[in-house]
Each structure stands twice: as C-alpha cells, then as structure tokens.
Amino acid sequence: MAVGGDGCFLIDASGKRYFDGSGGAAVSCLGHSNERVVAAIKAQVERLAFAHTGFFTSEPAEALADLLIAHAPGDLDRVFFVSGGSEAVESAIKLARQYHLERGEGQRRHLIARKQSYHGNTLGALSAGGNAWRRAQFAPLLTEMSHIDACYEYAERREGESLETYGQRTADALETEILRLGPETVMAFIAEPVVGATLGAVPAAPGYFARIREICDKYGVLLILDEVMCGMGRTGHLFACEAEGIAPDILCIAKGLGAGYQPIGAMLCSKAIYDAIAGGSGFFQHGHTYLGHPVAAAAGLAVLQELLDRDLVAQVQARGAYFETALRARFAQHPHVGDIRGRGLFWGIEFVAERDGKTPFDPALGVAGKLKKAAFDEGLVCYPMAGTRDGRQGDHVLLAPPFIASEAELDGALDALGRAVDRVLASV
Numbered sequence: 001m002a003v004g005g006d007g008c009f010l011i012d013a014s015g016k017r018y019f020d021g022s023g024g025a026a027v028s029c030l031g032h033s034n035e036r037v038v039a040a041i042k043a044q045v046e047r048l049a050f051a052h053t054g055f056f057t058s059e060p061a062e063a064l065a066d067l068l069i070a071h072a073p074g075d076l077d078r079v080f081f082v083s084g085g086s087e088a089v090e091s092a093i094k095l096a097r098q099y100h101l102e103r104g105e106g107q108r109r110h111l112i113a114r115k116q117s118y119h120g121n122t123l124g125a126l127s128a129g130g131n132a133w134r135r136a137q138f139a140p141l142l143t144e145m146s147h148i149d150a151c152y153e154y155a156e157r158r159e160g161e162s163l164e165t166y167g168q169r170t171a172d173a174l175e176t177e178i179l180r181l182g183p184e185t186v187m188a189f190i191a192e193p194v195v196g197a198t199l200g201a202v203p204a205a206p207g208y209f210a211r212i213r214e215i216c217d218k219y220g221v222l223l224i225l226d227e228v229m230c231g232m233g234r235t236g237h238l239f240a241c242e243a244e245g246i247a248p249d250i251l252c253i254a255k256g257l258g259a260g261y262q263p264i265g266a267m268l269c270s271k272a273i274y275d276a277i278a279g280g281s282g283f284f285q286h287g288h289t290y291l292g293h294p295v296a297a298a299a300g301l302a303v304l305q306e307l308l309d310r311d312l313v314a315q316v317q318a319r320g321a322y323f324e325t326a327l328r329a330r331f332a333q334h335p336h337v338g339d340i341r342g343r344g345l346f347w348g349i350e351f352v353a354e355r356d357g358k359t360p361f362d363p364a365l366g367v368a369g370k371l372k373k374a375a376f377d378e379g380l381v382c383y384p385m386a387g388t389r390d391g392r393q394g395d396h397v398l399l400a401p402p403f404i405a406s407e408a409e410l411d412g413a414l415d416a417l418g419r420a421v422d423r424v425l426a427s428v
C-alpha cells in the first residue's frame, strides 16, 4: 500500500521508499509533494468544488484553457476538458464525426489508427488502439477500424533502407489505406507522436509525421494526435508534435496535465472545427458530468504554471540528455538489450533473447513482469510491457522519471534497474 509521496519517491506502508521511475505511466511529472499544486487544489475546493458545465464555466478552467491555447501548436484554438486520457480520445473521435456531419459529409465514418498503439480502455478508444493483448477478450464489442503499421524502426526497417525512406514508406501506408476505403469515407487518422504504452517510447522516423500531415490534408482527413502520455513536456517539448514540425487538427492530452494531483484530460481543436459546429447545430453532442471540474482544472493550471515558471521543459531536455547517455552507457552493450529509444525523459529499453536476429524472449518466460518485480524489490518503479506473441516485439520497460529528478537520483534509478536486469536475465 502506498501511503506517502516525497519528491521523486513513493513510500509504502512499511516505510520502504521507491524511486518513481515511470510516474505510474508517465503521470507524475512534478513528483509527489509539489506545494504549489497542493495549495491550488486546497484553495479551489474551499472556494468552489463543483459547478456543472451545463450551467457554468469556472475561473480555473478558463485560465487553464487560455494558457494551453497560448502555448499550443498550429491553430489549436479551443479546449474541452475531461477527466482522463480515454475520455479525451472518445471526445476526439466524436468531434471528428460531428465535424464532418455538420459540413454535409456524413459518409465520412472511418477512423484509421495504427497497429502498435494504445488510446484508452473505453470501447471507442480501445477500438482505435491496436494493442492486441488489451483488445483480445473485448473484440466482439469493438468497432471495426483500420489499423496500419506504426513507425517502429527497430523491428521493421529493412536492411539497407535509410531512416528517411523507411519513414516515408510507413507514412505512405496511410494513403494506401485511405484509397482502399475510399477517401470520401474517411473521417480521421489517430496516432501517438511517440508510442507509449504499447511499444515503450518509440518516436517516429524523421519526416514521417510531415508526410502524414500532407496525406491528411490531401484527402480532407482530420489528424488526431494522442499525446495523453507523451505530451505536457515529457519529450522535451511542451507538445511532442513540436519536434515533428506539424500540428494536428485535434490534440488529446491527460496524464502530465494533472501530474497525478487530480484526474484531468483535455481535447484541443482548431478554430475551423469549432466554427463548423458553432455555425451549424451550435452544440457538440457529447459530455460527462465532470467536464471542466474546477478542482481538477485548478490542479492542471498550477501544474502548467510550474512547468512554465520553472522552465521545466528545458530541464527535461538537459536531464534527458544526461539520462540517455547514462542509459546507453549502462545498457547499450548488454547482450540482451536490443534497443534503447526515446526522447526527453521518456525512454524504453527492449530486451531480446538474441541481439543479431532481434529475437524476442519467449513470452511464456514473462521477462517484463519479472523485471517489474525485481526492480520493485530494488526500490524502483518502472513500467513493464510484455512482448507480443507475433514474435516481432520483445519485452520492454518504460522509464518516465519526474522532471525534477536530479542527476544523482537518475543514476541511482539506473543502478537499481541494472541490478534488477542482471538478476532477471541470469535467471531466464
């Protein structure tokens, strides 16, 4: 049982301290005892705990929306607050559908997503995600959606193919799928700029997202980027898509927005989408009771102010560079480490039985689960992901330490992970 939080550490009921090396799953970007965020929550709950958005907006929700828009890429211009990542993705899918309906293009109903992806656990978001393990037992309830390959260079780039050519080839699969479905029937494409919960911090090849943006524009298909995990500074940019030089039509964020202090997510959309609905039926036909919850918004506002006032995104770049060097020094030569990838303070290590052939461990060995347990024993929380049964993808762990972690704390985490890795891999 977790009973306390202290900076980058979690404390259990026995008093044992754990370095929070993954922030759950990239949630706790400010660590666990941020006074400014705690004070903002207390002040808001004393002033106004709740007012339904069917009647009111609130000061913290307005201020947070303004601040997000002031820093958002492209022409993202409106914000819709929800309680988490799945709700943000559901909202995005429904907004895309309603946008086309309002413009008289009701035949646009297909959403294209990627095979190696996770967009949430509610049925719409789970339908969009391509994570086979998460989908398996719910498949009969899921909506049919198209899935193209994600940009996963380590496993899928061909011998002798340049990274750029691989990126273009993989992006072109979107055009092929749009043409197969009929361009007039496709409403949107959804992707994570850096794949989180399915692959473990895999950025796209250079030029991939620029080509994706081009293809979406060519066919009037909306581009939805899911930055629920990789957004809010995690990759060393406030929004991960900044590194790709593109902006989406709809952007989903969550985890790092509330930093774990409150459950909050958001969907941002362009003015064109907002105007199509405002000038049409005038009403986005979607909502939940806790939309724009004032206390959650107060937490989100304080988190974003902390990121901006303390220049923590620049700190992510600096600490991220340090972390990458230390990570590679410790693990790159390891005979069972196939790949180390990531950006900022968002890193994945993929383990393989055999490096040259990139052969994954037999999933029955449960390497990722064993790593989670061994790291936990060493006082480190890291997020494990089991390899898939199609034999292409190895077990991996995701590291997403708090932005406030010192170099010494990051070193300590890697030492603990190193001991856990040595112990588990010797045993399998």
Ligand code: PMP
Pocket (backbone or CB within 6 Å): 025, 084, 085, 086, 087, 089, 118, 119, 120, 121, 192, 196, 197, 226, 227, 228, 229, 230, 254, 255
């Ligand atoms: N999208 C992505 C990219 C995610 O990583 C997650 C959560 N891991 C979600 C959506 C769903 O978010 P939540 O668990 O807050 O519903």
